[in-house]
Amino acid sequence: MNASIGKPRPLFDFHGGIHPPQNKELSNQRPIRQAPLPEQLILPLNMHLGAPAKAIVQVGDRVLKGEKIAEAQGAVSLPVHAPTSGKIIAIGPRPIQHPSGLDAPCIVLEPDGKDLWCELHPLPDWQTCCPPSALVARLREAGIAGMGGAGFPAAIKLSPKPEHKIDQLIINAVECEPYITADDVLMRERAEQIIGGIEILRHILKPKEAIVGIEDNKPEAIEAMRRAATGTGIEIAVVPTKYPSGGEKQLIYMLTGKEVPSGGIPAQIGVVCHNTGTTLAIYRAIVHGEPLVSRITTLTGKALAEAGNFEVLIGTPVSSLLQAASADMNKIGRLVMGGPMMGFTLHSTAIPVVKTSNCILAATAQELPAPATEQPCIRCGSCADVCPADLLPQQLYWYAKNQDLERAQQYNLMDCIECGACAYVCPSHIPLVQYYRFAKGEVRNALQEQQKADRARVRFEARQQRLADEQAEKEARRKARLQGNKPSATPGVDVAALKAASLQASAAYKAAVKALKAAEADGSDQLAALASEVEQLKAKADAAKAAVRDAGNTPSAPVIDVAALKAASLAASAEYKAAVKAMKAAEAAGEDVSALRSAADALKAKADAAKAAVRDAGPATQSAAPSNASATAPEKSDDTAQRAQKMKALKTAFNVSHKQFKEANAALERAERDGSDNLDELRKQVERFKLKSDKAKEALNVLVDQAKADIRASGSDLKSLKIEAAQTEAAARQKARELDAAKINGDDQRINVLTRELEALKREAEVAAGALKAAIDEQGLADA
Amino acid sequence: MTTILLAVAALFALAAVFGALLGFASEKFRVEGDPIVDQIDALLPQTQCGQCGHPGCRPYAEAIASGEEHNRCPPGGETTVVALSELLGREVLPLDAEEGSAGDIKRVAVIREDECIGCTKCIQACPVDAIVGAAKLMHTVIADECTGCDLCVEPCPVDCIDMVEVAPTLNTWHWQRPPGIGRKPDNQIPVVNL
Numbered sequence: 001m002n003a004s005i006g007k008p009r010p011l012f013d014f015h016g017g018i019h020p021p022q023n024k025e026l027s028n029q030r031p032i033r034q035a036p037l038p039e040q041l042i043l044p045l046n047m048h049l050g051a052p053a054k055a056i057v058q059v060g061d062r063v064l065k066g067e068k069i070a071e072a073q074g075a076v077s078l079p080v081h082a083p084t085s086g087k088i089i090a091i092g093p094r095p096i097q098h099p100s101g102l103d104a105p106c107i108v109l110e111p112d113g114k115d116l117w118c119e120l121h122p123l124p125d126w127q128t129c130c131p132p133s134a135l136v137a138r139l140r141e142a143g144i145a146g147m148g149g150a151g152f153p154a155a156i157k158l159s160p161k162p163e164h165k166i167d168q169l170i171i172n173a174v175e176c177e178p179y180i181t182a183d184d185v186l187m188r189e190r191a192e193q194i195i196g197g198i199e200i201l202r203h204i205l206k207p208k209e210a211i212v213g214i215e216d217n218k219p220e221a222i223e224a225m226r227r228a229a230t231g232t233g234i235e236i237a238v239v240p241t242k243y244p245s246g247g248e249k250q251l252i253y254m255l256t257g258k259e260v261p262s263g264g265i266p267a268q269i270g271v272v273c274h275n276t277g278t279t280l281a282i283y284r285a286i287v288h289g290e291p292l293v294s295r296i297t298t299l300t301g302k303a304l305a306e307a308g309n310f311e312v313l314i315g316t317p318v319s320s321l322l323q324a325a326s327a328d329m330n331k332i333g334r335l336v337m338g339g340p341m342m343g344f345t346l347h348s349t350a351i352p353v354v355k356t357s358n359c360i361l362a363a364t365a366q367e368l369p370a371p372a373t374e375q376p377c378i379r380c381g382s383c384a385d386v387c388p389a390d391l392l393p394q395q396l397y398w399y400a401k402n403q404d405l406e407r408a409q410q411y412n413l414m415d416c417i418e419c420g421a422c423a424y425v426c427p428s429h430i431p432l433v434q435y436y437r438f439a440k441g442e443v444r445n446a447l448q449e450q451q452k453a454d455r456a457r458v459r460f461e462a463r464q465q466r467l468a469d470e471q472a473e474k475e476a477r478r479k480a481r482l483q484g485n486k487p488s489a490t491p492g493v494d495v496a497a498l499k500a501a502s503l504q505a506s507a508a509y510k511a512a513v514k515a516l517k518a519a520e521a522d523g524s525d526q527l528a529a530l531a532s533e534v535e536q537l538k539a540k541a542d543a544a545k546a547a548v549r550d551a552g553n554t555p556s557a558p559v560i561d562v563a564a565l566k567a568a569s570l571a572a573s574a575e576y577k578a579a580v581k582a583m584k585a586a587e588a589a590g591e592d593v594s595a596l597r598s599a600a601d602a603l604k605a606k607a608d609a610a611k612a613a614v615r616d617a618g619p620a621t622q623s624a625a626p627s628n629a630s631a632t633a634p635e636k637s638d639d640t641a642q643r644a645q646k647m648k649a650l651k652t653a654f655n656v657s658h659k660q661f662k663e664a665n666a667a668l669e670r671a672e673r674d675g676s677d678n679l680d681e682l683r684k685q686v687e688r689f690k691l692k693s694d695k696a697k698e699a700l701n702v703l704v705d706q707a708k709a710d711i712r713a714s715g716s717d718l719k720s721l722k723i724e725a726a727q728t729e730a731a732a733r734q735k736a737r738e739l740d741a742a743k744i745n746g747d748d749q750r751i752n753v754l755t756r757e758l759e760a761l762k763r764e765a766e767v768a769a770g771a772l773k774a775a776i777d778e779q780g781l782a783d784a
Numbered sequence: 785m786t787t788i789l790l791a792v793a794a795l796f797a798l799a800a801v802f803g804a805l806l807g808f809a810s811e812k813f814r815v816e817g818d819p820i821v822d823q824i825d826a827l828l829p830q831t832q833c834g835q836c837g838h839p840g841c842r843p844y845a846e847a848i849a850s851g852e853e854h855n856r857c858p859p860g861g862e863t864t865v866v867a868l869s870e871l872l873g874r875e876v877l878p879l880d881a882e883e884g885s886a887g888d889i890k891r892v893a894v895i896r897e898d899e900c901i902g903c904t905k906c907i908q909a910c911p912v913d914a915i916v917g918a919a920k921l922m923h924t925v926i927a928d929e930c931t932g933c934d935l936c937v938e939p940c941p942v943d944c945i946d947m948v949e950v951a952p953t954l955n956t957w958h959w960q961r962p963p964g965i966g967r968k969p970d971n972q973i974p975v976v977n978l
Contacts, residue, residue: 046954434959440958463913
């Protein structure tokens with residue numbers, strides 16, 4: 001005899017648990033009957049846990065029993081097989097076995113009554129014919145899901161990770177929930193096949209021990225199993241009747257003393273657990289080659305005249321089964337799929353029996369009365385006493401009720417097995433399990449939302465990157481086009497030569513002035529001659545400079561030699577200064593300075609003209625500068641760098657024109673004071689410069705705004721932002737000072753203008769400061 | 785006297801050692817940047833809808849970090865406001881949203897494909913690239929990627945985009961909260977005192 005009889009396995013008792021009335025005798029008194037063939041079989045594509053299967057048949061196809069009609073999609077998924085031969089008459093949404101009452105895609109099969117099997121490939125010599133992995137693949141193809149209720153694909157449990165060494169194979173034959181007797185009668189009648197299935201599992205997993213856990217309220221089943229297991233080394237362990245000892249984690253603990261970690265799987269502690277029904281299905285799939293097309297379902301409840309266990313084809317509608325069990329439809333108070341503790345109310349009798357449906361409970365209103373009114377929690381702690389998962393149901397209730405998901409999770413909400421023991425004992429009739437299911441659903445939804453948000457963030461960032469890249473590419477193309485259109489060489493005038501000539505002339509002039517000064521110092525009498533010579537040379541230098549200037553202003557020459565013009569202008573002003581000095585010296589020496597004065601005046605005019613030339617040339621070159629600069633820049637330079645260049649150029653242009661405007665304004669004021677007669681002309685000039693400077697400012701602002709927006713988006717170029725912020729602030733301060741001055745002077749119009757300008761500047765300063773702050777924050781993160 | 789000097793010397797030595805340790809640690813384990821923006825960004829729903837007045841969720845996260853009110857995210861709803869308040873230690877503010885913009889109802893954009901003229905305007909407006917199509921060809925929304933931000937509805941010249949409520953599926957459905965004390969729970973889980 002088996003060793004387990006003489007020396008019972010030590011059992012570990014789990015915390016809590018309840019002893020509800022069993023009501024098992026209602027259905028376990030009769031042998032398994034064959035359920036009649038219904039008019040239609042409805043086969044949901046998601047009978048198992050995981051991704052729904054994908055239909056591979058068309059409406060109108062004829063199929064044989066056992067033929068695959070839907071294939072698995074993904075790793076955690078299973079195929080669906082035709083439970084009998086017949087015709088596919090529809091593929092579409094039908095009410096299914098789900099508490100939501102939602103419809104889901106199903107294949108509807110009309111049986112032809114012949115029940116013809118397709119060609120099967122039995123493996124009676126499974127021990128020798130193929131490796132365990134081939135057997136596992138076969139089980140997957142046979143569509144075997146956990147038949148105890150969860151419907152987890154059996155093949156996945158049978159291929160544990162290499163690091164998980166399986167010590168114990170546990171067969172869950174406890175069936176602790178009241179009313180259900182499907183496993184009980186199965187063991188009584190088909191114990192040999194179950195033991196055969198366990199042998200296959202042992203062959204695949206190679207565990208140290210194989211234990212069948214059976215509750216002590218099934219003496220016939222225990223006897224049958226012991227008989228069948230004789231000599232196999234499979235241990236039949238009898239566990240005391242207590243709900244929920246059939247919970248996977250509870251059974252593992254009872255038999256081995258090992259606890260499945262929170263959020264983990266039994267394989268992590270070296271245990272694999274399968275249901276009795278699953279074991280039988282595995283036996284049939286390997287030894288007979290039959291896919292999972294039928295199961296044993298308990299039809300029970302006091303509304304049924306002939307309650308009992310039926311071998312039901314998967315997909316049989318509940319209505320057909322109720323007929324077979326002679327149900328009194330008027331007496332049915334509530335129709336439940338699954339047991340009275342963990343099942344759910346069916347909303348329609350058209351719902352089919354699926355791979356996980358172990359029980360249909362047609363209860364009268366007296367058996368399953370309507371739920372009582374919920375009363376306030378009195379903190380009696382009964383729920384904590386019975387919780388088999390060692391949780392604090394009253395705390396979980398509190399947090400679930402207030403949707404405090406974080407706290408609920410801290411109190412291990414997700415470890416709740418939803419057995420209903422707490423709700424069963426609750427004196428306040430609080431539907432605790434429903435609260436936990438609600439909270440768990442919220443937690444899962446939050447997780448899904450979070451995942452979706454993360455994906456949206458990635459997509460958003462990818463899009464931003466793509467747009468930036470596109471912009472850069474466009475800019476690069478535009479640049480290339482601009483460069484292609486630009487004339488290659490400066491036509492006509494040789495500015496450099498002209499410049500050299502001008503410099504030479506001015507050098508000669510300077511030498512003459514020096515000579516004149518020396519003569520003055522010496523008190524020479526050749527002063528007049530020298531002065532005339534100076535004047536001559538000056539005229540020459542003027543002509544040369546004018547030539548340079550003209551060359552610079554020639555419209556056909558887009559690249560103006562500003563440097564040369566500047567040099568000329570500097571030279572002219574130096575000349576003027578020297579002449580003034582000479583004049584002053586002569587005056588001091590008591591000479592006749594009128595000639596010198598006129599010379600100095602002429603020089604002044606020339607210096608002014610040279611300056612004006614430089615100014616005029618400035619903006620023109622500035623506008624040319626960006627394209628010029630970008631042409632030399634490396635091709636891959638991004639658009640921000642390019643814009644920075646453009647901005648710099650525009651800033652210079654603005655500064656130049658603004659300075660011009662200020663100078664012109666000063667000249668106008670001087671002229672006004674002196675009572676000069678060409679006031680109108682000067683005014684016009686002032687206005688022109690103002691316009692120019694405004695234009696430059698506008699263009700600059702557009703660019704600055706663009707840059708700011710980009711910086712906000714990209715978080716780069718802190719330095720330019722800092723400068724920008726400082727500049728705007730300084731400008732605002734200056735405006736404020738000006739405004740104060742104007743207020744003192746009492747110029748109303750000017751005050752108004754200045755106030756407006758100041759406001760604009762302040763706004764700008766704020767924007768710049770904000771952009772800088774944003775950029776700083778972003779920069780910091782970009783570095784992190 | 786020597787004792788005092790010894791004590792002082794010992795303390796100085798300790799101070800030097802710990803100072804060096806702290807200095808090393810501050811260099812070695814330096815936290816770059818401002819992680820608060822990341823944390824805020826993680827709480828925002830990433831619809832990128834711009835209803836807060838910022839061009840996306842991240843810019844709004846930055847704005848919140850630099851002091852802006854944290855109640856301007858209608859898609860996030862009260863939940864987000866509460867979560868942000870908790871993170872930032874600020875007061876829970878009522879949601880600053882226009883009427884009718886309920887954050888709890890999930891919606892996705894659906895293009896009435898017969899009416900689409902293929903102008904690509906919605907494609908350009910979509911912040912998460914959830915619309916596929918090409919010029920003069922029909923466009924359609926990838927429902928799984930749509931954040932329900934509404935931004936594609938406005939640019940459509942033929943008004944063929946609807947915001948449709950997302951119906952619960954078997955994957956998203958979950959049990960409702962029982963009606964509460966003094967009420968009978970929904971007739972769904974049969975747990976009863978047998």
